[in-house]
Amino acid sequence: MPDFIDGSENVSVHGIFNWILLLLIFSIITVIGNYLGYKHPIGDSFIGMCILSLITLVGVWLERELPFNISSILYISVMGIILAFPGMPTSQTVLYYVSHVELLSIVTVFLAYVGIGMGKSWDEFKALGWRAIVITILVIAATYYGAAIVAHIVLVATGVPAV
Template sequence: MAEIIDGSENVSVQGILNWILLLAIFSIITVIGNSIGFSHPIGDSLIGMAILSLITLAGVWMERYLPFNISSIIYISVMGIVLAFPGMPTSDILLYYVSKVELLSIVTVFLAYVGIGMGKSWNEFKALGGKAVIITVLVIASTYLGSAIVAHCVLVMTGVPA
């Protein structure tokens, strides 16, 4: 699937269609997981994912065609913030539908995609040796433990019983 994303500076019509296909597949899988795991209505989740996908497409387009050397993630983040900013006419509807998409649903699909990408370069990973595997496991475990500690501290500070 990595070849679906066109990383060239100029995005062709085929490249944009590939992005749309990738985001559509990503959105459908996320909506299914969101519905099963969090009991959110499929229609609302689908609209929320469509909004997120449109913002993503616009950010990718802006990165490629605007004359500034800015990453698409910055464009995507700024657009999301501006569109959701209180007082903007898009704020209420955007926040309603996007709140119907749980972050965990998105992350699960994203990590599966990353896993597929890693699986394609598994021979390169194996060439790094056993030390790389140990370091990878330690980094993942440390990141998880660090995130859990930070989340616990924030919950305690905000008064949520732990």
Template sequence: MVDFIDGAENVSVHGIFNWILLLAIFSIITVIGNYIGYKHPIADSLVGMAMLSLITLCGVWMERELPFNISSIIYISVIGIVLAFPSMPTSGVLLHYVSQVELLSIVTVFLAYVGIGMGKSWNEFKALGWRAIIVTVLVIASTYLGSAVVAHIILVMTGVPV
């Protein structure tokens, strides 16, 4: 099976097209779930997903083209933060449309994609053995618990009733 994502270090037209195709499919499914589950307007959700997809494309391009050994998720986060910074002219528009996309809509589609990806390499996953499953469960549980503790502390510090 051909991979959708071109793992090459240099960005090719084929690789960019595959990213655009993948993000378009991802966005459409997310917008549909966002409309059905949260009743956000389709047009606003679609614009919000288009903005998120464009930021993602820029981050992926920067990871492959810039001479630094930095993950694309860092570039994507920095671009999003800079564009949403209150003093930026893009802030109001970006925040309005991106707020029309619920996080759970995105996560649902992303986890389905990860599940499909794991299904392709199920034999490799089984080869890791039962110890890897225990480590995976412990890592996920610890991450969740740590996030919950930090969130609780921040909420208490800011005076939000918990």
């Protein structure tokens, strides 16, 4: 059963310390960008980033601590959904602070790291060339038409009038 392997390993205190400092740096840069781009108050959006960083930290730690071969993305998603679930005692606070962090602010900082990290693979990117452009165009068209056609069929089937 190759799917069920013990995915746990020990993370040193030093390692967790590194995670925390990296997330702190990421949060500070994001808050600065979030302030410049969207004028969100620095204090509130910093608390928002701390909440998101804490969820991330627990997620990546759980991925290594628990013996299941499950990606941290799932732990992080489940924690985020539960914390923000309407009716949860945490939801008001979490939503208030996290709403001050624009998704696009996070993405902007994240993509700066991606851009720098990607430099190493530039030559292979060039090799992808025009063929990749063709595939991109087809993929975007397929997404759009796939969604439009399914939505149309369901709308007609459920009797929503075409105003």
